[in-house]
Amino acid sequence: MMKLITVSYLVLGCILASAQNRLPAFEMNERLGRGINMGNSFEAPSEAEWGNPWKGEYFRIISELGFNHVRLPIQWETADRSMATAPYTINPVFLNRIQQVVDTALKYNLHIIINMHHHEALYADPTGQKDRFLSQWYQVADFFKDYSDKLLFEVLNEPHGNVSPTIWNEYFVDALAEIRKTNPTRVVLMGVAEYGGLGAIAQLELPDDEYIILSPHYYNPFNFTHQGAEWVVGADVWLGTDWKDTEADRETVISEFSYALQFSETNHIPIHVGEFGSYSKADAASRARWTTFLARWFEAQNMSWAYWEFSAGFGIYNPTTQQFVSPLVNALLHNEMSEPTPVLSTSIYTSNFSTGVDGWSLSNQGGAAGSLVATGGKLDVSITNGGTEGWHVQLVRSNIPLEKDKLYRISFKIQATADRSATFYAGKASDPWNAYSGYNGISIGTSESTFSFSFTMTSPTDLSSRLVFDLGNSTAGVKVWDVKVEELTFIVTALEQKVFSAAPFVYPNPVHSLLYVEEPDKYQAAAVYDLAGRLLLQVNLTTDLGAINLDGIPQGMYILCLEGMVKHDQIKIIKE
Numbered sequence: 001m002m003k004l005i006t007v008s009y010l011v012l013g014c015i016l017a018s019a020q021n022r023l024p025a026f027e028m029n030e031r032l033g034r035g036i037n038m039g040n041s042f043e044a045p046s047e048a049e050w051g052n053p054w055k056g057e058y059f060r061i062i063s064e065l066g067f068n069h070v071r072l073p074i075q076w077e078t079a080d081r082s083m084a085t086a087p088y089t090i091n092p093v094f095l096n097r098i099q100q101v102v103d104t105a106l107k108y109n110l111h112i113i114i115n116m117h118h119h120e121a122l123y124a125d126p127t128g129q130k131d132r133f134l135s136q137w138y139q140v141a142d143f144f145k146d147y148s149d150k151l152l153f154e155v156l157n158e159p160h161g162n163v164s165p166t167i168w169n170e171y172f173v174d175a176l177a178e179i180r181k182t183n184p185t186r187v188v189l190m191g192v193a194e195y196g197g198l199g200a201i202a203q204l205e206l207p208d209d210e211y212i213i214l215s216p217h218y219y220n221p222f223n224f225t226h227q228g229a230e231w232v233v234g235a236d237v238w239l240g241t242d243w244k245d246t247e248a249d250r251e252t253v254i255s256e257f258s259y260a261l262q263f264s265e266t267n268h269i270p271i272h273v274g275e276f277g278s279y280s281k282a283d284a285a286s287r288a289r290w291t292t293f294l295a296r297w298f299e300a301q302n303m304s305w306a307y308w309e310f311s312a313g314f315g316i317y318n319p320t321t322q323q324f325v326s327p328l329v330n331a332l333l334h335n336e337m338s339e340p341t342p343v344l345s346t347s348i349y350t351s352n353f354s355t356g357v358d359g360w361s362l363s364n365q366g367g368a369a370g371s372l373v374a375t376g377g378k379l380d381v382s383i384t385n386g387g388t389e390g391w392h393v394q395l396v397r398s399n400i401p402l403e404k405d406k407l408y409r410i411s412f413k414i415q416a417t418a419d420r421s422a423t424f425y426a427g428k429a430s431d432p433w434n435a436y437s438g439y440n441g442i443s444i445g446t447s448e449s450t451f452s453f454s455f456t457m458t459s460p461t462d463l464s465s466r467l468v469f470d471l472g473n474s475t476a477g478v479k480v481w482d483v484k485v486e487e488l489t490f491i492v493t494a495l496e497q498k499v500f501s502a503a504p505f506v507y508p509n510p511v512h513s514l515l516y517v518e519e520p521d522k523y524q525a526a527a528v529y530d531l532a533g534r535l536l537l538q539v540n541l542t543t544d545l546g547a548i549n550l551d552g553i554p555q556g557m558y559i560l561c562l563e564g565m566v567k568h569d570q571i572k573i574i575k576e
Helices: 023-032 056-065 092-107 120-124 126-143 165-180 247-267 284-300 326-333 494-498
Strands: 034-037 069-072 111-115 151-154 188-190 212-214 304-307 343-350 360-364 369-375 378-385 393-402 407-416 420-427 440-444 449-456 462-470 478-490 514-517 525-529 535-540 547-549 556-563 568-575
Touching (some): 069 092, 092 126, 126 151, 126 165, 165 188, 247 284, 247 449, 343 407, 360 369, 407 440, 420 478, 440 449, 535 547
Parallel strands (some): 034 069, 069 111
Antiparallel strands (some): 360 393, 369 378, 393 462, 407 478, 420 440, 420 462, 514 547, 525 535, 525 556, 556 568
């Protein structure tokens, strides 16, 4: 469960530094704890249209499992649910149906978040639909004004399209004002523009309100979580993508959330991860690993969360068989965080900006203008006109070799002259200019940040790939340095010798001093690495007769790499 908020909690320590402490929101966020979305029901055009109509027993099941809240996505703008013209009246029958759902959640002692979901007309024409949007929120708020604080509102799911970050800041404040007319202290969740991800958090402008929670969504790596998804073009190509829970995988999550956590601390606002989940076509073991790590890590950061979702394609429950997807239930509610899968890294590219730009270039399009220099060991990008799209200013490095089916980690350090968003990816340097790594939205602050992304190269080998930072649609300059591309390989552990019959036998393991390799004639050399991939020892096995002296290595766990003409093996060893 989430850590208990006490007076020593960081936010409370900052009360004197800011008039906005949002203590009621932090207290509510701790109450929310673990949640789940009732997805593919009321956000569908009709409740049963997507094959997952709501049943009251679902909330009993959710409560008995141990969840604390449910998030209820709702599409309000369909013709049978609300009027498209003034006075924009919501159909009382539909409001009463939502009331029944809310009452059932409260009956089973669940908190419940209701939102506005899939409002396509608003995304397409925010100006023309604004009055309707605000009227609907006034009606919903007025209808539920006497409900307990276990009912929360979320203003809009994943603002995108023509609802730009700037418009979203304005519309959230306006909708909040409508809610506050009748619900002065109800907790309200604020999503993030550009489809709800982490990348646009830097563009948020928070209103002066004690009762708001920040609610981003997380579905990375997208080619893992959405592999085979019928509604995503090209998703079948991703089938078979797994998630091994390596140190690099975890570094990606931590780096992607780094700005969000900094934003939370600086602005004294709690975080509720409103959606995260993986589609059922991903392998079960990877889904369990991904879900376990995220759920436990979110909790360690004092973030509440709501898994997507209960009983459809991402779900933990099969309504037809009335059976649970036990690995996911355990991942969400029972599993402890395990040790990450260890990997070894081999450098593919390391930047060197001490004497120049090291092959990087800046491309300006769509009327954008900017310049690139190398100074102080860093790339320095100045932007005088950011254009209107991210790709209008691109910082690019080509000729990066990426091989099919290999695992890579790309990391870099970056800072900006003002808080801003950007996109990073590794991809093809010619038409169709697609991303191999997925498009990674990042929020950049004025202090140094480190980002790390790992991915498997599922496309054919490309020895001329490019690294790209999309920096347009902003005039905030950036500095970039310490860019690294590494190939990662998995380490075979001692326990896995029984599974991989070709693995070498070494003894004794654990070892005090001398370690012996059975059949040493199959190998010419041995190397010992620590778990960070640092080389500690090299031995010529042809002269040392298969004996490796570890006297100079301290106690701990290490990786032994054996190299031969035809055999190349790795094994975990323990030095006592």
